[in-house]
Amino acid sequence: MKKIIKNNKFLEIIFLFLISLTPLLWFNNGYVILGHDSGFRLDQLGYWKSLFYSWNPSPNFGADWSIFKGFLVTQFPETLFSTLTGSLAAGEKLTFIFWFFAIGLSMYIFVNSFYKEQKFWFLRIFSSTFYIYNFFLLQAWFIAERAKFSIYVALPLCTLLLYKTLSKQMSLWKGIFFFSLLFFFFNAGGAPTFLGSFFVIFFVTIIYFAVVNFQKGGIRELIYVFKVGVLFLTGLFLINAYWIAPQIYLMFYHYSSSLAASGGISGIIGWESTISKNASFINLLRLEGIPDWYNSQIHPYSSLYLKNIFFIAFSFLFPIVLVGLLVLIVGQKWRNHNKQLLLLILALCLVGIVFAAGSHPPLGFIYALFIKYIPAFPIFRSSFYKFGVAFWFPFIFLISYGLYTIFTNYIKNKKLYFLCSALVVVAILAFHFPYFNANFFTWNTPYSTRIKIPSYVTVMSDYINNLPSTTRILLLPSLDPVFHADITDWNFWSLDLLPRLTTNKSIVADSADAPEIIGGMYNAIQLGNEEQFLRLAYISGVNKILWRDDAVYGSGMKANAQLHYEEDTIKSFHSLRLLKEEGKWRLYDIVYVKPSTAFFIPKDINIIAENNSYIGQLIAEKSTTNSALLENVEPSLGNIAGKEYISANCVLCEPSAFRKIIGQIESPQLRLLPNSKLYFLVRAKEYISLKRTKSYEARALTDMIYSYRRIVEINSLLRKNDQDHNFNQEVFSNISRFKKNVNNAMAEANLLSVEKRNDLLVRIYAYLYHENRITDSFIRNSQANAAIDDLELWIVQKMNTLEKTIWMTKNKTDKKYFIDIPSVGNYSLVFTNMGQITPSEIYLDGKKIDVQDNRIEAGTHKLEVVYSPLESMLVRPAEGELSFNIPNGERERLVLKPLSREHLYTVSFDYRFNSGIPPNIKITQDAVNNDNRYELTRKNGELLSAEGTWNRYEYVVGGDPNSKNFSLDFFICCKNGKNSNFTIKNLNVAQLLEPGVNFVNTNPYSGKIQAEDISYKQLDPTTYIVSIHNATTPYVLSSRIGYDAGWKAFVLDPAESQNENFLSRIISRNINKENNPYKTNTFANSWFLNKKGSYDVLIEYEPQRFSYIGGLIALLFFPLSALLFILKGRK
């Protein structure tokens, strides 16, 4: 024992352990870390068990959980500690200490392997301390990113194992064994994105040794290096196959859709450039550049480091030390230095910084090229976070080594050396002082991940956890409409909803990706429509409502002040009863005549195309408790479907739709004007570009872009007012080129199909409309006046021609649609979202038709639906032009009739600013506690910016259920003594009419589907056995489990039905018998089955099978690698 204590390395490790106790400072007074992306849960053990399965039933109707498989290991420490201590807070304390210590120890082992001697104590201590205490890691601590910590621990040890094996200081088999073991325990949470840093370190090390070893031993050594690389990677993949296999499955099925959801390649590059905006080399060399520091005005500590001269100076010491180290080493010609190691670390540093900087100049183009051309690279879309460790680790080592070298070179006195070394360690701790207060958890005041959980939350959660497993709870009030986050008045904020962190039941809420049926339920509550709510709740399997008084919106608006009418509404529902009240939470039970089950055979099957934009309205208004609305089905299924909904696509129906198209027109950048000697280059470029454009649509749009460029060029020429004799000639030529561009675009549009042609002509019209406004502002040059007048007339004539041709909605009560009828037949019209309004006249291809039974031919048709004029919401409807002259500090108020919460309303008018200062506009709804809630977000000076010309203003607003007085106000916000003089016309405030229009073809086969009864049992969250009794026709088996293409149905043979052993199921499953699911009722799965009689159907979530296979591989690999290590390579 004495020997151990006398051993300095023991003391060094004790020191590391002591500084690892820092998290104890964060957990006083009952605080815990919860919310945001922290991933901690009240029932940690229950959650950890759920990670074994690839499907988690908690988020809404369930979600794929394959991507979290790696957390089985990464979240094991917190599960162990929480379970042993029986407390989340104690478990978190121990977990945090564990990660602190593991990070420090990892760096310590790395350094100690190369610098064992006593004299290197400072290098070991400083590098380990610095590796724990740095801002890259601190920004991860506010949500305790265990995945990041995991890779942070792994990298030094991974580099060590690679180095020792490649330089043959360790046997190959020993290297493989420890390498795979390392990545089994520190697997980056099974998140492939965090493995980016690993790949950088791995490949740089392999390439480095390939060069060095080749020089040492020729081709034989080169082969050895590649052998090490391949075997190490194989070991890593095999031991982690349990999480890699299901992720490969997901990648094959979901990569394209995930990429599209991220905005495609261009969206990812855009996001990436935002993340790496401040990741310049100079910032990274100062170990800064963390995106949060610069993007947030209320960051808890960044301003000090960005503005204080002392802290700025301190951060510059890091690169100065590195350069100082290089000066010394180069000066000493690398004598007494481990050149092979230092050059490798320098190489890691130089490559790591490029990846950490992402798309930031000057080398950001490399990263952008990787995203564009390397498959799957877009998963590393946040370069700084994903590759930061690959720079931080080698750089921290070099700084530590630099300080050590400087000290040993210039400080010869031992006591002084010790003093300076100790001071530097203290200085690095002091520089990172935010570690020692817990302010960094408050990421956006007042929201923090360090919170105290009220007792009623834990009591109610315990109660819910003891309810039956079929419990499915709808959250009220609805979530914050901006972020769809769960926010409470005790500073909790999370996209992962609180009840999902505290309970193990299915929690349904209007999150950003919620299926339409959830919106339908919330809408029914808003409208007080109990029938619709109950029907949708039954279809979706919701059987409880959890009301929370502590929920608030992001603006700090209290739910109980503004949203309590939601609870008042549900209290008025006869089918709800209060089950339990605990503090601010109340649990209501929905009483059904017959409870809904996880599986059922619907009697009424309807089908709909995937892109039908009215699907939410159809499920809300036209569904029944025993119906299934199937999306995107195969033609064969049409035989058993009752109705097929075909949506009519409204052309420019949304408010401001035409203005949005104009807003998409980008102004051209003029580098050369037509009178330039180099203008031929512009023409050549345009000619080549048009030549290369293949589709008619793209070519027509390119022509219009060039036509716009011509107009801007003419404008610039006229402003230049050159007296050159060629000047007018250039204007005339440009006008003729403009006309040619427009004519070409229109000619190309005529080559398209009806609907596409119409869409393109609308765009051409928008260009002409915009160009016409620019010609209005042309400076008149006496010589070119006639030509300009002629141009204006030409544009107006073209617009008039197009207006007659284009099929688009111009009037709010006269809607124009296109409808694609797939086959000739009798069709009826189905309207949704109409309220009390009914259409007065309906025309198809110009002929008046009825709502019911119309014989329609296959093909594209024009549909027109005319409604009676809508009621004006102005108490005194305005006619003609209204002139206003508002004195400074006063307002002009137009009183409105009450705006109902059941509808949206459009406020629209044309305006022309005359003189003074532009006014602001708002709709005032005097809510209970908060006046002017619906203030329109127009800032002073923006509203009437186009002086002297008529502009259009449109805005959509909802009614506030708590308000009694409503008005439209024009006012001047700031007192500066000036009046506001402006004119408006066509003022209208009316209900927004957005009906859904579908054509329905009724199949006479409907209603003949029969299967007497079904029963089912759940084997685990990913496996069900459904017993079908006496099916006499082909049928559809529907579920209330969330839709995912991975849910497969297998009709089992009698022998298979008896076998419940999962291993034999994996092996014996006949893949050919699988049935793919159809998305049903906007959220669930259905399978089409045509086997008659009685039998069992296995419903299985397929990624779980891959997880089992991967798990078996990992189980087999581990003893195999251990055996090879023992037999072949103990060196």
Added chain:
Amino acid sequence: MGKVRNLFLSLSKKIEKITSKYQGRLLLLMLIFLIMTILANLPYLNLVLTISNTIWIMIVIALFLFNISIRSLLLTALVFLILAFISVILGNKNVAEVLGNSVYLIILIVFLFSIVEYIREIGRS
């Protein structure tokens, strides 16, 4: 390039005569960097900023043409870092960024020279 080189060397010699202690070439370069940094930090001189990135990098590469040693190159990097610090204090992040890029380039050059040298050493042994 020859004329520029001669002009540079003659100016360097003149400075060497004045200072007599230090490397004239290095001092002249530092002087140029300092002037460029001051210019780049002045408001309304965005042109200097735009072109300076290229110029600095070109200068670093040009150092080899004047046979400046690796050690001098690293001292240049130290000066760059000090100038970058001044730029950050003055609030001109762009200039600091450009100087940081040059520091990176110098470290990269030092690395490449060292690795080539190391490989040769291995080859010799």
